[in-house]
Amino acid sequence: MLLQIDLQSEVPIYTQLVHNIIEGIARKELLPGEALPSVRSMAADLGINLHTVNKAYNILKQDGFVQVNRKQGAVIHPASFPLADEQYQLRLQEQMRPLIAEAICRGMSSEQFKVISEQIYSQFSIGEEKEDG
Amino acid sequence: MLLQIDLQSEVPIYTQLVHNIIEGIARKELLPGEALPSVRSMAADLGINLHTVNKAYNILKQDGFVQVNRKQGAVIHPASFPLADEQYQLRLQEQMRPLIAEAICRGMSSEQFKVISEQIYSQFSIGEEKEDG
Amino acid sequence: MLLQIDLQSEVPIYTQLVHNIIEGIARKELLPGEALPSVRSMAADLGINLHTVNKAYNILKQDGFVQVNRKQGAVIHPASFPLADEQYQLRLQEQMRPLIAEAICRGMSSEQFKVISEQIYSQFSIGEEKEDG
């Protein structure tokens, strides 16, 4: 698992960490039940403070993506991830609306937008479809 | 033009303002050349600080969505909006990637995601489908 | 609002703060919409670190008891408090079960337990019932 943190970004480090880990899960590089590095070791690896890592882990725990085991530290949630329920879909729409509004202003059609979405989707499923066949 | 500001939101007010105006443009409620309310009146209407409105207008100006004249104040850019160039598309992908990653983790398929995108797109083009025909 | 913090207690300070504020709401000393002290001033008043106060406020925010306004700081949630839904009742039962189990072992009857509950309830509604009459 390769984590890419941009210390200069306006996006908070702990948010970047959360995103990185969720993307790792989506890419199936991080599998259910898999242990995450301890806050100390990850902080050392990234050259950041352990509290920053801790905050990211706690957000992921609260969102249901990881469990924080008493002895083992943090592990990817072994059983189930949170579902795409109505509440989530509403939140997603709230997040997408400004992006789509700007896309429209810049003359991007719905089809172009869907192509971009499709591209990103395919980035997360490289080498998967064949395995089922 | 109805502006909806949520003071409890984690999204900064000036960002909400920027989003609201871009959405107004996308919805064609704000037309090229149209004047925006003065900083003072909009701040009074929304019960927020002058600086906040000013900051939003400056961002929109910098992004090329509005022009700021001494006389007229801020107007929707009368000539051209910024294009969906490569730089923009890269930025858009950066913004969409974490959203799509979470959607994948929650079991949302590419098709479902495109349906949601389509829905939002259609919200911005009510009553103008005929224009393409 | 008088806050009583026991620095020697095994209960974390931020938890004591959360309890204190919820009890203040229950006692109607803290009314909906009322502003809480800023994290800095409360931390100074109690002689603790502002981060500890911050953590307490964030928990209360997450639980829906306070709103954190962008300019005003923290205020008691002006509209509605979280409800006693099924999920809450299950959590409450989980918290009560060990207490009641020990009470049973010590020979306390259901009636005695209810008397104690009633006493605590009445501590939160001193001087209220008369106002309705």
Next chain:
Amino acid sequence: MLLQIDLQSEVPIYTQLVHNIIEGIARKELLPGEALPSVRSMAADLGINLHTVNKAYNILKQDGFVQVNRKQGAVIHPASFPLADEQYQLRLQEQMRPLIAEAICRGMSSEQFKVISEQIYSQFSIGEEKEDG
């Protein structure tokens, strides 16, 4: 005696163990004089550390619920359990107050609360109501 340990819980494992055993006593599944499993076997059964079981047993001993002999190991206190003295009642009230405060905030009446208490009480006395008659 079925012990249910939740490794993901925020409640320390030794505390969960203490609760489980006290609940077993309250449910009369564990009778006075009955031997508890050895530290070693219980730790093995639950897949937890020896020290953790040991700590739980020591707390129970200190509270007067079990006796620890060199030969037999730990046994449920054969003679008398600790009483519901004033000191205990004060502690109980301290533990209940925050729970009741939150219940009040969530709109739960004293009657509703007593119903829940009654339900939990009845869970501990299944099949023994006749003994009082």
Next chain:
DNA sequence: GTGGTCTAGACCACG
């Protein structure tokens, strides 16, 4: 060795 808690001090975004 793990995370949890607390302290202290700093800078920044926001309004």
Next chain:
DNA sequence: GTGGTCTAGACCACT
């Protein structure tokens, strides 16, 4: 002046 973020270092509870 407000909370948000990050750092640094410390102690403790748990296992």
